[in-house]
Amino acid sequence: EVQLVETGGGLIQPGGSLRVSCAASGITVSSNYMTWVRQAPGKGLEWVSVIYGGGSTSYADSVKGRFTISRDNSKNTVYLQMNNLRAEDTAVYYCAREASLVATRGSTYYYYYYMDVWGKGTTVTVSS
């Protein structure tokens, strides 16, 4: 069974740091695009970051320079290191796998992506 389990959330003061983890089973994180998506209380979904199979990363502008995504292949775990936290970072943080489907039309390849496996989330509260 494919499963993602997030841990590490908690209450942290503004300006503080926290690292949340996403332990995977049934999939290999180093072979997949692994993402973090967050949801502030009562709000919609916000994409945060991705780490590609090759190890490259991408971030939302709202967290760039403060958050770092990484992975430990030996533990099959993805991390999100969050520094200089702000009240607006308060949210449930979900880990998700971004899968892909390749379709061909003639000699052209099309890669369709989608987030098909999600964890249950971990709650981060930034408050004094």
Add this chain to the structure above:
Amino acid sequence: DIQLTQSPSFLSASVGDRVTITCRASQGISSYLAWYQQEPGKAPKLLIYAASTLQSGVPSRFSGSGSGTEFTLTISSLQPEDFATFYCQQLNSYPRTFGQGTKVEIK
């Protein structure tokens, strides 16, 4: 960044109703769009990807259509377990973005 606008933001419907939700993109995204359903307190669940491909295990009453900048999610006959919030997401480019959500409630 690509902006996605869903309409309506809220709808009230009865069991058995046909429901349609629209998602408009600020620029063309071909068919690189997915739809998710989220129940309160739970993680989102993938319903449709590539604009119209039904995820395995999702009931056939859900369908998606569209290409370019306009997309729709249709529920052909609303069931009690469908009352939730639905989100579209573009996967044409980074940063990935979501629509603001459409909450479907019981009339």
